[in-house]
Amino acid sequence: MNHPNRPFVGGNWKMNLRLASAVELAEDVHAALSNQPLAADLDAVVFPPYPYLQAVGRALGHGPPQLGAQDLADHEDGAFTGQVSAGMLDDLDARWVIVGHSERRHGLEEPESVLHRKLVRALTSDLKAVFCVGETLAERESGMAEEVLARQVRSGFSGVDQGLLASVVLAYEPVWAIGTGRTAHPDDASQAHRWIRSTLADLYDAELAAATRVVYGGSVTAANAAELFSRPEIDGGLVGGASLKAETFAAICRAAAARLA
Ligand code: PEP
Secondary structure, three states, X not given: OOOOOOOEXXXXXXXXXXXXXHHHXXXXXXXXXXXXXXXXXXXXXXXXXXXXXXXXXXXXXXXXXXXEEOOOOOOOOOOOOOOOOHHHHHHOOOXXXXXXXXXXXXXXXXXXXXXXXXXXXXXXXXXXXXXXXXXOHHHHHOOOHHHHHHHHHHHHHOOOOHHHHHHEEEEEOOHHHOOOOOOXXXXXXXXXXXXXXXXXXXXXXXXXXXXXXXXXXXXOOOOOHHHHHOOOOOOEEEEOHHHHOHHHHHHHHHHHHHHHO
């Protein structure tokens, strides 16, 4: 790989915090990222719970970090109780959205067809998407990881216009590493990133695959981020637990920005 892609670090706050603590965290992350000369060097994005998007967006102003949502509906507006449309996210100035996080793909058994439609809905609505893929422990232990990742990437991206790929970050998130404290070995993570790019190269071409950002998620911390991000294949991270502390999230952002140094 040649010149590193622009690093990306996402902070997925999941179903944590309350209004006051979400606003406080947003202010602290904003201050921590504004105090260091790294904002221009990476895309740092936080993904608060839906009900706090507007308040967090106000606290962030023009950022950094940028604002994202944890999910979106595959439909336009209409009779879809409890769901949130791309247009509503746009109203709240959320510019990014996560699609296919394993807590939805596996936890809620969202089918691949729905995840594909969500990805298309996001990209055709001018949202940037973080599309998550990852194998379970049983799949890895039975030697199926490469096949599973290829299937998830193919089903997500089939028919997606290549011009939309610049608005996508793929997140390799092995299910067994999310929220478990068990981080993938950097060699295994790099290998998985190569598999993902090889499927993208089949679907599009090698140049586009190399230019598409692929990040790692699964128990990333301030202590392990630098080693993971030192691998040329790993363009940054999607961070859960460690994104709930501003200083830790900022340290992970610094580790990602150092890729360009
Ligand atoms: C995630 O939510 O995408 C994630 C990787 O969580 P954690 O960092 O807590 O493992």
